[in-house]
Amino acid sequence: MTSTSTPSGLARFNALEEHAALAALHEACASRAWARRLLAARPYATAEDLYAASDAAMADLTTEDLHEAMAGHPPIGRPEPGDPASAREQSGMAGAPDGLKAEMLELNLAYQEKFGHVFLICATGRTGEQMRDAVKERLGNAPEQEREIARTELGKINRIRLARLVEED
Template identity: 65%
Template sequence: MTSTPTPGLTWFNSAEPAPARDALHEVCASTAWSDRLLDGRPYADADALCQGSDLATSALTSMDLAEAMSAHPPIGRPKPGDPASTREQRGMAGASEELREELLELNLAYQERFGHVFLICATGQSAEAMRDAARERLGNSPEQEWERVRAELRKINRIRLTRLAHEGA
């Protein structure tokens, strides 16, 4: 059974490359990821778009992953004026100052250990859950952590692409 494309997906499938790329850049900052998704158009439905994203994310090199992560702010510090990071980090809204400071310290320790921002799909996560994940992941090897980052990026991209498919750019 084939589902009908949503208005946002209809727009994305037919948009000129530049505006479609701009919309994808709001989802993920990796140029390689955007190129693969643009090359895969048209998509039958949001699931097909998300599957294309998963494949593109799996193919990212470490440099591509670094490019993708460059657009993600640290947990607890959403980018001012960026509704996506604010919405996704909603779980930090009620966090105590002590918890915010602890997460900042964990973010710094993580960045020192791995050389990049702590990336987690924060949607639906409490501040405590994100803190606990940061603590746990500090014990990962760099190889384990790259795979974890890739998995978290897949989840983030799926959430953002689903929104794009339904709402458009």
């Protein structure tokens, strides 16, 4: 039997005042356009409805909006102090050997120089070696191709962060 009631975490999100909901969405993604679109579609009946709205908003972001979203992410291996989401998501780099961390720093810088934005990957569950291999591979992409890969990765990150936002009490 399927429940027709909205899960409590999602109901809590639906009930937030606009400024609080925007702040919560901004924690998930730095794009103001993405957050406004999700806010405008409230209330959500299911978490899947929220994720679908996130995916649609992500697909519609302009290049400028996408850059704004990516700017909210620290480089892999260097989460900002006080940013538990990035630290948790990048935990595969936390215990990496110093040599791998140094290599990742160099690769991050090369990537940023080539594409003009931080290397973005859904790091949850990935090892430091997997992230290093991904950045090495993606350095060979054309800018347009890489922008769309980053958009896809950002969509995955947003789904994970939204799931944490609306999880049950």
